[in-house]
Amino acid sequence: MSTPTPIYLDNNATTACDPKVVEAMLPYFTEQFGNASSMHSFGNKVGVALKAARAKVQKLLGAEHDSEIVFTSCGTESDSTAILSALKAQPERKEVITTVVEHPAVLSLCEQLEKEGYTIHRLKVDDKGRLNLDDYAKVLSDKVAVVSVMWANNETGTYFPVVEMAEMANAVGVLFHTDAVQAVGKIDINLAATKIDMLSVSGHKLHAPKGIGVLYVRRGVRFRPLLRGGHQERGRRAGTENAPSIIGLGVAAELAMEAMEHERTYVKALRDKLEAGILAVVPHAFVTGNPENRLPNTANIAFEYIEGEAILMLLNKQGIAASSGSACTSGSLEPSHVMRAMGIPYTAAHGTVRFSLSRYTTEEEIERVIAAVPPIVAQLRKLSPYWGENGPVADPAKAFDPAYA
Amino acid sequence: MWDYTEKVKEHFYNPRNTGPLDGANATGDVGSISCGDALRLMLKVDPVTEIIQDAHFQTFGCGSAIASSSALTEMVKGKTLDEAKQISNQDIADFLDGLPPEKMHCSVMGREALHAAIANYRGEEWSDDHEEGALVCKCFAVDSQMIEDTIRANKLSTVEEVTNYTKAGGGCSTCHEPIEEILTKVMAERGETFVPAGAKKAKPAVAEAAPAKLGTLARIRKIEEVIAAVRPTLLADRGDIELVDIEGKNILVNLTGACSGCQMEAATLAGIQTKMIEALGEFVRVVPAAKAQAHACASHAHGG
Ligand SMILES: Cc1ncc(COP(=O)(O)O)c(C=O)c1O
Numbered sequence: 001m002s003t004p005t006p007i008y009l010d011n012n013a014t015t016a017c018d019p020k021v022v023e024a025m026l027p028y029f030t031e032q033f034g035n036a037s038s039m040h041s042f043g044n045k046v047g048v049a050l051k052a053a054r055a056k057v058q059k060l061l062g063a064e065h066d067s068e069i070v071f072t073s074c075g076t077e078s079d080s081t082a083i084l085s086a087l088k089a090q091p092e093r094k095e096v097i098t099t100v101v102e103h104p105a106v107l108s109l110c111e112q113l114e115k116e117g118y119t120i121h122r123l124k125v126d127d128k129g130r131l132n133l134d135d136y137a138k139v140l141s142d143k144v145a146v147v148s149v150m151w152a153n154n155e156t157g158t159y160f161p162v163v164e165m166a167e168m169a170n171a172v173g174v175l176f177h178t179d180a181v182q183a184v185g186k187i188d189i190n191l192a193a194t195k196i197d198m199l200s201v202s203g204h205k206l207h208a209p210k211g212i213g214v215l216y217v218r219r220g221v222r223f224r225p226l227l228r229g230g231h232q233e234r235g236r237r238a239g240t241e242n243a244p245s246i247i248g249l250g251v252a253a254e255l256a257m258e259a260m261e262h263e264r265t266y267v268k269a270l271r272d273k274l275e276a277g278i279l280a281v282v283p284h285a286f287v288t289g290n291p292e293n294r295l296p297n298t299a300n301i302a303f304e305y306i307e308g309e310a311i312l313m314l315l316n317k318q319g320i321a322a323s324s325g326s327a328c329t330s331g332s333l334e335p336s337h338v339m340r341a342m343g344i345p346y347t348a349a350h351g352t353v354r355f356s357l358s359r360y361t362t363e364e365e366i367e368r369v370i371a372a373v374p375p376i377v378a379q380l381r382k383l384s385p386y387w388g389e390n391g392p393v394a395d396p397a398k399a400f401d402p403a404y405a
Numbered sequence: 406m407w408d409y410t411e412k413v414k415e416h417f418y419n420p421r422n423t424g425p426l427d428g429a430n431a432t433g434d435v436g437s438i439s440c441g442d443a444l445r446l447m448l449k450v451d452p453v454t455e456i457i458q459d460a461h462f463q464t465f466g467c468g469s470a471i472a473s474s475s476a477l478t479e480m481v482k483g484k485t486l487d488e489a490k491q492i493s494n495q496d497i498a499d500f501l502d503g504l505p506p507e508k509m510h511c512s513v514m515g516r517e518a519l520h521a522a523i524a525n526y527r528g529e530e531w532s533d534d535h536e537e538g539a540l541v542c543k544c545f546a547v548d549s550q551m552i553e554d555t556i557r558a559n560k561l562s563t564v565e566e567v568t569n570y571t572k573a574g575g576g577c578s579t580c581h582e583p584i585e586e587i588l589t590k591v592m593a594e595r596g597e598t599f600v601p602a603g604a605k606k607a608k609p610a611v612a613e614a615a616p617a618k619l620g621t622l623a624r625i626r627k628i629e630e631v632i633a634a635v636r637p638t639l640l641a642d643r644g645d646i647e648l649v650d651i652e653g654k655n656i657l658v659n660l661t662g663a664c665s666g667c668q669m670e671a672a673t674l675a676g677i678q679t680k681m682i683e684a685l686g687e688f689v690r691v692v693p694a695a696k697a698q699a700h701a702c703a704s705h706a707h708g709g
Contacts, residue, residue: 307441309407309467313417326441326467335441346439383423383471385445385463386438400434400443 004319007365011205012154012182012298012356013323018207018255021248025209028244036241037230046243053250060253061199061216062190070215070233071246075181075202076105078215079148081226081237082177082198083109086146087118088224090175093145095119097174099131099160100341106148106179107337123149128290129158129342133165140168146175151183151199155325155338155354156289157298159183163194170195175221181205185256186263186295197221203245207358208252212245259359267357268296270366274355275299277370282377284392288344288352297357300325302339302348305387306380311353314376320369325352347386409468410502416472421479426461433522435514440545440572442466442511444474446518448481450526455486462518469501469508476500477515486523492516493558494570495675506569513555513570541583544576549587556591560688563602564588596686619685627684628656635677646677649694656681657694 008016028049034042036050051066058066072078083096083106098110100122110120121139123131131149140147147169151162166176177198183189184199185206191199198221203212217223217236229238279285284304303311308326315322325336326349335349344352355369381387385400393400409417429447436443442465449459460478464471476497481489494512498504504512524530541549555561555570564584568575574584589599619627632648639646639660649657660673678691 305438305465307466307470310417310471313414313468317418346441350438350441383420383463384465385434385443386465400437400445 004368006319006321007368008321009355009357009361009365009369010321010323011358012157012354014204014210015207015358016360017209017248018252020255021208021251024251025244025248028247032243036243037232046241049247049250050241050243053246053253056250056253057201057214060184060189060257061201061214062188062192063216064192065219067234068191068216068219070217070236071241071249072213072215072237073211073242074213075103075179075200075205076213077226078200078202078213079103079105079177079179080109081215082200082217083113083146083148084226085222085224086175086177086198087113089222090145093143095121095139095141095144097121097123097136097139097144097147097149099123099125099149101125101129101153101155101338102148102150103154103179103181106150110148119143125341127343129153129156129288129338130290131160131165133161133168136165137168140172140174142173144169144174146177148177148179151178151180152186152295152298153289153338154182155336155352156300156342157182157295157356158289159293159295162196166195166197182295182298185252186260186297188260191216191218203249203252206252206256208249209245212242212249214249262359263296267359267361270361270363271297271299271355271357273363274357274366274369275301277366278373281374285377286348288339288342299355299357301353301355302344303351303353303377304348305384305392306351306377308351308353310380311351311376314379315353315372318368318372320372322356323354325354326350347392407468407505407508409472409505412500412502413469413472413504416475416501417468420462420471420475422459422461422475424461424463426459428459429461431522431526433518433520433525435517435521436466438465442470442514444470444514444518446474446477446515446522448522448526450486457481457484457486457489466511466514467508469504470511470514472501473497473504473511473515474518477519481519486526489519490523492519493675495559499674506566509570510572541587542571542573542576542580545572547571547573549583552584552587553591556588557594560595560682562588562592562597562599562688565602624685625651628681631677631680631684632658635680639673644673654687654689656689656691658691659694 028046032045032049034040034046036043036047054066054069057069063069072081094117096110096113096118098106098120114120123135125131147165149160149162149165152159162178169176175197176195178196179200180189181200181202182205184201197218199216201214204210223236225236225238227238230240232238232241275287278301282303286302288300288302308324312322312324325339336352339349339352386393426447426449428449431448431450433446444466445463447461448457450456451458460481462474462478464474480492480497480500494509494516497512497515498509539549541547541552552567552571552573556567559570561567561570564574564581567573567584567588574581585599585601592599628651629648632646636646645661647659649659651657674691674693678689681689681691
C-alpha cells in the first residue's frame with residue numbers, strides 16, 4: 001500500500017511556514033546578517049526591514065502606534081511578560097483574574113503565583129465553554145493587578161467576549177491582557193478601538209516560524225520588562241532581535257490579512273462541512289465548545305465510548321493529522337482541563353478529537369477525512385466493552401462492573 | 406507521538422481475539438471509563454485440565470491498552486490457569502518488545518484482568534486483593550496495596566515510576582506524599598532509602614558513592630558471577646547464556662538453545678534479573694542483546 005498524501009488538520013498546534021515567509025527570511029541569515037543596532041550598513045538594512053515588519057504586525061492588530069509592538073520569543077513569553085509586568089508595576093495589587101480554560105502558558109504561571117501568595121480568581125465556564133460576566137464583575141476590584149483572558153480557546157476555538165471584558169476592567173481601572181495566540185491572523189482585530197491593554201501573539205500559529213512572538217502593549221500602560229539588558233524593543237525586551245523571524249512574521253501578518261476573507265468564508269465552510277459530514281453518519285458524537293461563536297477553522301468533536309489516542313493513531317495511519325484532548329496523548333492521565341471544565345462526561349472527554357484547518361486546507365482533503373472517520377470510530381467501538389451490537393451498552397456503569405471499582 | 410515498538414503498533418492495528426467469546430466460562434473486568442481505559446478479558450477454560458483453550462478481549466483505551474490486551478490473549482492461550490497466573494505485567498510489556506514508561510499501566514491492567522478472570526473462574530472474590538488497602542489516589546481509585554505490590558514487583562523507586570505503572574498520583578497529584586511514604590516503606594524492605602525527586606542531595610558527592618555501591622570492575626565481576634551460576638541450569642536444558650555488554654542499567658545477554666523461545670525466554674530472563682538485582686544491590690534489567698538492538702533501531706526510525 002502506498003502511503004496516502006498527508007492531510008494536516010492540526011493547525012492550532014502549529015502551522016507550516018508559508019513559502020513566501022521562508023523566502024523573505026533567507027537573506028537575513030546570509031547577506032543581511034548584521035545587528036540592527038550596529039553603526040554600519042550591515043546593520044542598517046536589517047533595521048529598516050525590522051521597522052517594516054513592525055508596521056505590518058501593527059496593521060494586523062489594528063494598533064495605533066508601531067511602538068506598541070514588542071517582539072518576544074514566543075506566545076508563552078508574551079503571556080508571562082504581560083502578567084508579571086502588571087504585578088511588578090502595581091506591587092500593592094495582589095490578585096489576578098483568569099479563566100479555568102486558559103492555555104498552560106497562563107495557567108501554570110498562575111499556579112506558581114498562587115504559591116507565592118497571590119490570589120488567583122479562575123472564572124468558570126458552562127457546558128459550551130462560555131463565561132458568566134456576572135461572576136467576572138463580582139471579582140473585579142482595585143485589588144486586581146491584571147485580568148488575563150484568552151481571545152479564542154485553542155481546543156474548541158470558542159471566543160471569550162474580550163472586548164467587552166476589557167471595557168469592564170478599564171471602567172474600574174484594572175489592566176486587561178488577552179492571550180490572542182489562536183485568534184490573531186484568523187479574525188479581524190482592531191486594538192485601537194478596544195480597551196485591551198496587552199495582547200499576546202505567537203508567530204507559528206499564523207504560518208510564521210516557531211520561536212517568534214509579539215506582546216502588544218498599549219501606549220501609556222505601565223510596563224516592567226521580563227528581560228533587562230540592551231535597549232532593544234525600546235528597553236522593553238532586551239536581547240538582539242531575531243531579525244529573520246521578525247521579518248518572516250511581518251510577511252506572515254501581511255499574508256494573513258490577505259487571507260482573512262478566505263478564512264472567514266471558505267475555511268469556515270470546509271469546517272462546517274467536515275463537522276456535518278461526520279456527525280451525519282457517526283452516532284453518539286457531538287461538537288464541543290460553542291458552535292455559534294468560535295474560530296472559523298476549529299472543529300472539536302467528542303466520540304463517545306472510545307479513546308482519542310487510538311483514533312489519532314488510526315487517522316495517522318491514513319495520513320491524517322489531528323489532535324486529542326484525551327489523557328493518553330498528553331501522558332497526563334487526565335483528559336483535557338478544557339473538556340473537564342465544560343463538564344463533558346468522561347464517556348466522551350477521553351474521545352475528543354480536534355481538527356484545525358488552515359487556508360491551505362482543500363475540499364478534497366475534507367472529503368477524505370469525512371470518509372475516513374466513521375469506519376475508524378466503528379472499528380474502535382467494536383473493540384470497546386461499552387459498546388454493544390448497535391450502540392452503547394444499556395447502562396455502561398453496570399454492564400461493565402469491575403469487582404474493585 | 407509515542408515511541409511505540411513495531412510490535413505494539415502491529416497488535417494495535419491488527420488486534421487478535423477481539424469481541425465477545427462464545428462459551429467463555431471466565432471473565433475479568435478491570436478499569437473504568439473515567440480512568441480512560443477498561444479491559445474485559447474472556448477465557449474459555451477446559452474444566453478438566455484447566456487449560457485456557459481460547460481468550461478474547463474488549464478494550465476501551467489507547468493504542469497500547471489495545472495492544473497489551475491483544476498480546477495478553479495470545480500469551481495465555483494453551484496455558485493452564487496456574488501457568489497463566491505467573492505472567493507479570495513486565496512479561497506483557499516484553500512480549501510487545503517494550504512499552505513507553507508512561508504506558509506501563511496498560512500492562513498492569515492486563516495482568517489484573519487476567520487475575521480477575523482466574524478468580525472469576527474459581528468462584529473467588531478477586532476484590533479481596535484490594536480490601537486491605539486504603540484508597541490513596543482518588544483520581545484513579547488506586548489503593549495502597551496495589552501501589553505496594555507494584556513497587557515490590559517492579560522494584561520502583563520514584564513517584565514518577567509509581568504513576569507510570571499504576572496511574573496513582575497522575576491526576577491532582579495531592580497523593581504524592583502518601584505515595585512517598587509507601588515508597589519509603591517498601592524500599593526499606595529491600596535495603597534502599599527513598600530519595601524524593603526534588604530533594605537536594607545533602608551529602609557531599611564523595612560520601613554519596615560510598616555505601617554498598619560497587620566499583621565498575623567489581624560490578625562487572627559480580628555480573629559475570631551470576632551468569633556463571635545460572636549457566637549449569639541452562640546447559641542442562643540444552644541452552645546457554647553469554648554476557649554481551651553492560652550499558653548502564655541494562656545487561657545485554659545472548660540466550661541460545663531451548664530457552665530462546667519467547668515465553669520461556671522471558672521467564673528465564675526475569676529469574677536471572679532477580680538474581681542480578683540481589684547480587685548487585687541495585688536495579689538492573691537483563692535484556693536479550695538482539696532485542697536491545699531492535700529497540701534502538703525502532704526508536705530511531707520513528708521518533709517524534
Ligand atoms: C492559546 C495559546 N496560548 C499560548 C500558546 C503558546 O505559544 P508558544 O508556543 O508560541 O509559546 C499557545 C500554543 O500552543 C496557545 O494555543
